[in-house]
Amino acid sequence: MARSGINKAQVQCARDALLARGLVPSIEAVRTELGHTGSKTTINRYLRELADAEPQPPRVSLSEELQAFIQSVAARLAREAQDSVAADRARLEHQQAAYQQQRAVDSARFEQLQIAHTAQGDEYRVLSQREVELNSQLQRIEGERQRLEEACRQQVKLLEERLGQIRSLEMKHQQAREAMSHYREQHQIQRQEELQRHAEQMGQAQIEMRGLREQLTVRQEELTQLYRDLERTNSAHGHLQQQLRQLERQVALTQQQRVSQDAALAKSRQDGETMASDLAAQHEKAKYYLLAHRQDQRLIRAQAKQINRLQAFMHLAQIDHPGP
Template sequence: MARAGLYHSDVKKARDALLAQGRHPSVDAVRVALGNTGSKTTIHKYLKELEAEEGSIDGRKVSISDALQDIVTRLAARLHDEANERVSVIEAVSAQKDQAHAVNLAALQQDLASLEEQLRQARERVEEMGRMHVVTDVRLQEEAISRHIAQQQVADLQERLAENEVHRQSLEEKHTHARNSLEHYRQSVKEQRDQDLRRHEQQLQQVQAELRQQQHTLIQKQEESTRLNQEAARLVTALSQAEKSLYDEQTAGRRLTEQLAASQSAAHQVEVILAQVASNERLIEALGDQLVQAAAQIEVQSNQSRTLEAALGTAQATLVSQQDTIRELSGLHSRAEHHGTL
């Protein structure tokens, strides 16, 4: 990298080093000794100053031949420097021309590649057009055959059209007969529908009558349920009494059995009591069966009662809601009257 500045002393040291090596201190040699830094013009100026300084100091002692040799040496150095400068300029111009030629060559190669690609595409299009031309000829022949077939089909269709016209006239006649038959059928269906409507009204009246009968039967069932509940309560009371009697009789039987061990004369009485106990047990079993039947009937009636209670609950809820609504409306009416009075 070039230095920021070049001094007179730097050029003098480089020139003296070259002279000590026995080399000619040309501008290029001094610049190389300085590390390829500094302008050639500046180096050349400093060298001239050094030569002038040395010439003024030793001018009297230098002979004519030495002066001529010095002049020739300086002229040779100057010619060498000018030649180097011209060579540098020519090299720069040549490098620029080479670069421009390279750019032009690359552009020409790219254009050549583009033209080759266009030529290839054009050849492909020509080949494709040839193939399309062959396909077009084939299609043209097929179209001619298809047109001939279509003309034949048109002639066939015209014949069929004439046949269809005859068939259509026949269908119109049949349609007229069918329409008359349909009108007659509609009239009969209307009469049948009227009869069915009257019969349906009669059936509806019968169903309403049966509904009223069912409602009456439900009321009777409710009354019967109440009676069965009362009967069940009575049977439960009787069963409790029978169980108490059985317990008492069992207690008496145990006592009689104890007395039987002490007295054989009480055996007949024990047998009689035992027979009574067995009779009471059969009675209790019969009462138990009746109680089971009553419980089943009570369960059925309870289900019906729960259904009725649910309906009653719904009706009561509706009644409460309506009462609340009535109270709200009454309150609103009262407040409206109060505000109206104010």
């Protein structure tokens, strides 16, 4: 019995394929063509039916010479068919060898592409880590800049308060001068020596006040220079941020552009270090300014105490020598 799925049409297709390749459609050949399926009895029955269905040429009697000629022609055709099959087989083997070689080349190229892709991924991760480090450094620099700006604002506020104190001292000094002038007019004969000593003390106080004004002018110039340095620092910071944005755009480019990105990163790092040194210098200037300001405050307090002593002395002198 034939297996399930084997029919006459399949046997006919297998036989035609064998005939097309120049092979004899035997039972074994047909069964092999069908994938080693189907019983030989069924295949033989279908082959007989197909052979019976084909038109048969009329039988004629041939002489032995004609039969020998036909056999030689058939043998020649068989040899030519075998030669053609051998050539086709050699060509097929050559194509298969070329295909295997091309496949090996493609596999090697695929492995190289995978290695290159992995290397590019590693480079991208390294660049991303560098970008994170630069962003962190910029944040630290920005915090330091804001802290310096706050310190500068505090210094400006202290300077304004100091100017107010100096104006108040000048007003008190002017009042003291007026009082002393009036006192000289009232007691020029009795208190000439004391007034002269007082005038010398007031002259010394004026000299000290001028010195304080000059110091204040110097501090204001230093503060102006500090503001200019901060503006340059802000400009450098904006330039560095612009370079970082350019670096972010260049990260998505090809491997050839990563060389320029590394150079840009190195320059950005150098700029960041330069900015850090500038900020450290500004910090030292601000520290020096604070120390000088504290010294000026001590001088102002001492001057105020001296003026208070002079006022108390004048008040006592008025009590001791009242006017007419």
